[in-house]
Amino acid sequence: MDSDTTRICKIATFNLNQWAMDFEHNKANIIDSIKQAEEAGATIRFGSELEIPGYGCEDHFLEMDTINHSWEVLAEIIEEGWTDNIICDIGIPTYHKSFLYNCRAIVYKRKIHLLRPKILLSFEQNYRETRWFQSWTNIKKIEDFILPKVITDLTEQKTTKIGIAIVRLNDTEFAHEICQEMFEPASPAAELYLDGAEIICNSSGSHHHLRKLNKRLQLITTSTHKSGGVYVYSNQQGCDGGRLYFDGSSLIAMNGQVISQGSQFSIKNIEGVYAVVNLDDIRNYRREIRNKSLRDSDEPEFPRVTIDYNLCQHDFFDLTEPQGEPRIHKPMEEISLGPALWLWDYLRRSGARGYFLPLSGGLDSASVATIVGSMCTLVYQAIADDKNEEVLADLRKITKQEDFMPESPKDVAAQVLNCCYMGTKNSSEETLKRAKKLSEDIGFNFYNVEIDDLFDATKTLFQNMTGKEPKFEVHGGTYLEDLALQNIQARQRMVLSYLMAQLMPWVSEQKGFLLVLGSANLDEGLRGYMTKYDCSSADVNPIGGINKSDLKAFIAYAKDKLNYPSLQDILDAKPSAELRPIEDKTKDSTQVDEEEMGMTYDELNQFGRLRKMGKCGPVSMFKELLQKWKDLTPKEVAEKVKRFFFYYSVNRHKATTITPAYHAEDYSMDDNRFDHRQFLYNTSWEYQFKRIDKLVEYYTEKKKQT
Incomplete structure (x- = not known):
């Protein structure tokens, strides 16, 4: 490469759908991403936080097996030659001086050049990183790190450096932030940019919640706008075994603008995000920031780790242009996509045959059914439109049909979702009609059963045991009696749900079992407006973290987006538990949730x-x-x-x-x-x-x- 050649390079970052403690799966994803990066002509590859063991290992990080297996996997990746021709930035947990650190390993040509530990750990809300990891406090200092035997035996490299350093290549310099560090008031990126780093990589395990992505985008674009430079963001994507859904959105920004952005929600295991950038544009941009040039000489330098490598190896002529406004989903789209893909990951990894949902004809259970319907649509589109063989293989594994090929989202729903309306004499005909219509729109298997015999038998059993007959308030009973009779109905629905979830595949002469879906929304959980161990008790609940107002807006959105017209009647109805006697079954119950709460x-x-x-x-x-x-x-x-x-x-x-x-x-x-x-x-x-x-x-x- 001539010395006067413009510094143009191609960068690759990835959304990776990792699974905590599944080292084989995670290794395969990492290797595939490296392969894709090389095939695309990229000269550097960035991955998500703790990608070898998976971010969500939690207390498994307290086990030495987890740390040892992580190094074994990294050794296998090196031994198989995947890092011979491209710089790879890989996430790994690392012990150093009796403390465990969340690290990035910079690997090239059978050598680990740097272990970059995390400075600022996440310990609020869903995160407990300080339970497992130590913060790195020796800023602008690197130390010798004794490599584990599995690496030394393979590469004969005995030590490397650990600490906060800038990696110096022949034609540029890059450095790191790790996840939480980006959100801190004094984030490391500004000082690293000032000290000459032109590329900052942030590897994250950042989960989705509604309306969160915009904050990330603002922080990234502001960082590069103030200092000039390239910011490469890599995130985990999918459900890795817990309540969180990691929402990808890997991206590359430069000089204050997003130039390449991955999807926030994707059914793919691996999604590459690429950008061809002219690094000289960073120097030109920085020349315009006059105040910066006055501060450079006053800042103490970060230590350097040098790698004999040219990031700019190819003559690219088509630079990646800014994409305009970043892509941000509206909250209703987020509800349609995030929980749906969380359910898909849960289903394909659990070994279950499908889901079972007690369907009341009300808004909450209809929201859950609609989210599963969205999941079925995403699965079908991945197979029909994107020809995604992995998704098809997963669907065939779930359905236990080697030749299954869906012709519509309804075909998928008919295989993976079973719903049952469990009515009593207190249920209205209107809720049954709404449930039936929704089943026709989505295409799931629908059952209708009356549970009055169960209710009467339980009530009679109690009466025979105590000599007293509990009654509803409208029949002369007390509030305590009334509540107990309501709870009998609710809890019997839970028992029946689990019976059907276990045996419905057997009834259809199929193998496997179903997972029971819950449908209590966030606000009801907060107020406690539910029966303990009723049909809100289930295996997983896709709406337990979503409030009622957002669910209403979601149903209005899904009615048109997913073409489920029956949702309009559900949206118009007043929420009701339908657990008290009603005078006219042709009308909705007068037991209205908001009034009762x-x-x-x-x-x-x-x-x-x-x-x-x-x-x-x-x-x-x-x-x-x-x-x-x-x-x-x-x-x-x-x-x-x-x-x-x-x-x-x-x-x-x-x-x-x-x-x-x-x-x-x-x-x-x-x-x-x-x-x-x-x-x-x-x-x-x-x-x-x-x-x-x-x-x-x-x-x-x-x-x-x-």
């Missing part, structure tokens, strides 16, 4: 956000809502806040057994991962409510004076 779903949304994201106790929440709900008196606001905290705390125990749900909101109440609070409360909140009462008097008097 004593609060609207929109109010629950605000309570949830203030409680979790606003970190509000009862008094702080009262003060906040007093400003928001100006049409209410202080006393009315206080009553609503007290009602919420009473029901939240009295039902908090239900969260300890709640179905694992797709994480989609920052005010999720998932007790097991995200929302750590006790489940035994003094539900009177005596001290807090007294404080609210005093504030009510104060603000009421103040309002009179004004």
Whole structure:
């Protein structure tokens, strides 16, 4: 390469659908991505965070087997020659001086040139990195690292460097951020850019929740806009074994603009994102930033690790141009895609034959069925339009039909989704009609069964045992009797759901079992408006992290997007549990959820956000809502806040057994991962409510004076 040749290179970054602790699968994805990068003419390959073991190993990171297997896999990748001709940046957990670090390994020509440990660990919300890893604190310092025997035996390399350094090539320099570091106020990228790095790579394990991608894009483009340079972002994609869905969106930005962007939701195991860039454009851009040139000489240098390698090896003439506005899905599209692909990963990796859903004809269970319908559409499109052989192989494995070839999304739904309407004398004909119509739109197997005999038998058993007959309130019973009779129906639906999930494939003379889907939304879980161990108890729940308002908007979107016209009737109906006696079965039940809860779903949304994201106790929440709900008196606001905290705390125990749900909101109440609070409360909140009462008097008097 002539010394005066323009510095043009091709960069490759990847969305990888890794699976925690599946080293064979993860290794195959890494190798395939390296192969794709080379075939595309790229000279450097970046991958996602901890891609060898998978990001979501959690307490498996406490096991030495996980660390040893990671190094064994890296040794196999090196031994097979995959890093001989291209620089590879690969994620691996690493022990150094008795501490475990989350590292990037820079590998080229059978040599590990640098281990770059993570500086800032994620320890909030869903993340517990400080439980397993140590933060690297020796900034601008590198140390000797003794390589494990499996590497030394293979390469005869005994040591490498570990620490925060800039990698110097013959024609450019690059450095790293790792995931969380990008979100910090003093992110490393700015200083690395100032010290001469032209390319920053960020390898991430960043999960999806609604409306999150825009923040990432802003941080990346702002970083390169301020300092000039290339920013390469790589992320894991898919469900790697837990509640989170990692939403890809790998991209390459340059000088403040996104020039190449991968999908946020994809059914593919591997998705490459490429860009041909002129590195001289960085120098030209930086010359325009006058203040920067005044600061360079004052900054202490980062240590360098040198690799004898030309990143610019080819004469590319077609540079990758800025793509314009970054692609950001609307929230309703996110609901349609994220939970659907999470369910697909869960299904294809669980060994199940399909899903079973108790379908009530209401909005929540219809939302779950619609998300599965979206999954079926994505699977069909991948097979029919993209000729994706991996997806077809997975579908045939699930259906246990070697020659199965779907001709429509309905063909897929008929194989993987079974729904049952479990009615009682308290159910209306309208909800049954809505459930049937939805089955016709989506194409799933639909069953209808009356469970009154089960209800009557349980009630009779109790009566024979105690000599007392419980009654609904409308028949002269107490509230306690009424609630118990409602719960019998709900819990029997759960028992019947699991029976059908286990035996319906056998009834159809098929092999396998079905996974039971839950359909309790986030707001109901927060309020505790559900029966413990009823049909909201299931194997997985795709809407447990989504609020009712967003579900309504999603149903309105899916009605047209997925062509399910029956959703309009479901959208128009008032949500009802249908557990109390009704006078006219031809009409919807008068048991309306919002009236029974004593609060609207929109109010629950605000309570949830203030409680979790606003970190509000009862008094702080009262003060906040007093400003928001100006049409209410202080006393009315206080009553609503007290009602919420009473029901939240009295039902908090239900969260300890709640179905694992797709994480989609920052005010999720998932007790097991995200929302750590006790489940035994003094539900009177005596001290807090007294404080609210005093504030009510104060603000009421103040309002009179004004």
